[in-house]
Amino acid sequence: MQITGAEAAKILVNGLKDAGISLIATLPDVNMSDLLHEVEEAQDVIHVPLCREEEGMGICAGAYLVGKKCAAIMQNGGFFNSNNAIVSTLLQYQIPVLLLIYYAGDIGDRTFGTTGAMTEPVLQALGIRYYIMRDIDDAPELIKRAQILAEDSKKPIALLMTKELLGRRSALKSL
Amino acid sequence: MKRYDCLKILAAEINDALVVSSAGAMTLEWNSLHPGDGNFRVRTLGLCSSIALGMALGLPHRKVVALDGDGSLLMNLCSLPTIARMKPANLVHIVFDNEVYEASGSKKTATGAGTDLVGMACAAGIKNSQWAKTDDQFASAARAALRGSELCFIGAKVTTERTAVPPFPIDEVENKYRFMRYIEKSERIEIFKTNLPASYS
Numbered sequence: 212m213q214i215t216g217a218e219a220a221k222i223l224v225n226g227l228k229d230a231g232i233s234l235i236a237t238l239p240d241v242n243m244s245d246l247l248h249e250v251e252e253a254q255d256v257i258h259v260p261l262c263r264e265e266e267g268m269g270i271c272a273g274a275y276l277v278g279k280k281c282a283a284i285m286q287n288g289g290f291f292n293s294n295n296a297i298v299s300t301l302l303q304y305q306i307p308v309l310l311l312i313y314y315a316g317d318i319g320d321r322t323f324g325t326t327g328a329m330t331e332p333v334l335q336a337l338g339i340r341y342y343i344m345r346d347i348d349d350a351p352e353l354i355k356r357a358q359i360l361a362e363d364s365k366k367p368i369a370l371l372m373t374k375e376l377l378g379r380r381s382a383l384k385s386l
Numbered sequence: 387m388k389r390y391d392c393l394k395i396l397a398a399e400i401n402d403a404l405v406v407s408s409a410g411a412m413t414l415e416w417n418s419l420h421p422g423d424g425n426f427r428v429r430t431l432g433l434c435s436s437i438a439l440g441m442a443l444g445l446p447h448r449k450v451v452a453l454d455g456d457g458s459l460l461m462n463l464c465s466l467p468t469i470a471r472m473k474p475a476n477l478v479h480i481v482f483d484n485e486v487y488e489a490s491g492s493k494k495t496a497t498g499a500g501t502d503l504v505g506m507a508c509a510a511g512i513k514n515s516q517w518a519k520t521d522d523q524f525a526s527a528a529r530a531a532l533r534g535s536e537l538c539f540i541g542a543k544v545t546t547e548r549t550a551v552p553p554f555p556i557d558e559v560e561n562k563y564r565f566m567r568y569i570e571k572s573e574r575i576e577i578f579k580t581n582l583p584a585s586y587s
Contacts, residue, residue: 234444257443259472262464269433270468273406273440276426276562277448277569278577281440299430300437304562 216245219347219378223311224249224256226351230358232282232309233257234274236267240286240313242379243372250284264289268296271308280358282309287316287330288323290369297337297367307361307368309354314343314371334369341369344376387521389482390415390549392542395525396451396480399532402572403449403478404441408434408458410489411548412482416453418551423568427554427561432462435469435479442474445573449476449532456483456497457490463506469537470511478531479507479539484546492546504541515539 223246227235235250236259237243250258257274261267264285271281285293290312301308316327334341342357344350353370361368389412397420406426407413413427426441428434438452459465459481469479485498497503507515514536518524524542531538556564570577 234440259439259443259468262468263462266433266436266462266465266468269430269436269462269465270440270443272433273437273442274444275440276437276565277404277441277444278566278573278575279440279444296430296433300428300433303429304558306562 213375214347214378216378217249219376220245220249222347223350223354223372224253226354227282227309228253228256229351230309230355231280232358234259234271234279234281235284236261236270236281237284238262238264238267238286238289240315242315242374242377243284243286243313246284246377264293265296268293268301268308272300272304272306275306275308280362282311284311286313287326287371290330291326291333294333294337297339301367302337305365307365309358309361310339310367310369312369312371313377314373317371317373320374330371339367339369340364341371343371343373345373347376347378350376387519387524387542387544388547389484389542389544390419390547391521392482392518392524392528392544393419393453395521396528399529400451401449401532403451403532404445405451405453406434406438406441407453408455410455412453412455414551414554415549417554423564424572426565427558429558432458432465434458435465436462438477438479439465439469439472439474442477443472445569446474446476448573449478450474451478451480451532454479454481455488456481456485456495456503457487459503460496460501466507466510466512473537475535475537477537478528479512480528481539481541482544483541484544486546488546488548504539507539507541512537512539515541517541517543519543
């Protein structure tokens with residue numbers, strides 16, 4: 212379904228809230244600007260704007276330890292930045308966090324090809340289960356299921372967000 | 387100053403504050419002085435202050451103390467502006483600065499070459515940042531921070547001396563469960579919800 216970025220952002224943030232998420236750590240990417248605006252405006256959610264994604268893994272871990280359900284929203288480059296914390300804190304201590312990762316360099320994207328190429332292999336190498344969200348209609352259900360899986364497996368779970376999902380310009384229009 | 391003496395002073399003031407301690411010998415010294423399930427040991431160098439920030443944001447009525455080191459904070463300096471931006475009134479960030487990577491072979495850190503972590507905390511926007519230069523200064527700064535309700539950053543220059551203490555007795559996962567069960571009990575909240583198996587419903 213083709214919708215605007217603002218509409219997609221509302222659906223995604225409501226999906227996170229319905230999944231029980233009450234703390235969201237973020238770092239901007241232009242393709243997520245509507246989404247981050249919606250996070251900023253959200254009631255009943257603690258929003259933590261980060262300077263570097265890795266600190267977000269620590270913040271989410273700390274909040275989880277005192278009873279919060281947490282998500283981090285970042286670009287895949289930021290996911291790479293976070294890897295040491297993901298391994299030696301989230302995986303080592305078995306801490307569930309939802310990782311919402313913008314999939315830069317996805318099929319049809321004209322930039323970040325190398326970043327895109329490494330994204331899924333790195334997730335696989337870390338043993339992090341991931342799902343690609345392309346259709347906004349499926350997103351709330353996927354978010355809820357991913358949170359259940361995270362809590363059940365006591366591990367971070369990644370949801371890759373494509374341009375189409377975020378209501379950004381369709382990649383094919385630039386052909 | 388000696389780190390162990392500062393920790394002793396802190397242990398007398400800590401009450402039911404949650405304590406997050408950075409990887410290294412400091413964690414062992416702290417746990418020998420103040421054993422308990424409200425202590426969380428960090429394994430990722432640098433993440434101590436971030437984990438403490440997450441706890442402070444998640445439980446705003448509960449004091450949270452980060453016991454950080456210079457090598458650790460230097461690895462995660464962006465934590466300072468993030469803490470300043472979120473400004474949790476219940477967070478006390480203490481950095482024991484011995485100017486070396488103590489757990490990694492005692493090579494000099496940047497603070498040994500003149501970097502001023504309290505100056506950086508101040509510049510990041512944590513107004514209540516100060517150096518404690520004597521045991522007395524540390525005691526009064528720690529007491530004020532723990533009893534007050536304002537975000538505080540305390541730097542303490544300490545020697546590289548270690549005190550012989552027992553090893554940390556539990557692994558990471560047990561540390562997590564004990565800590566979270568302690569939160570459940572002391573905060574009277576349920577974190578781990580147990581679902582009834584489908585065959586019972």
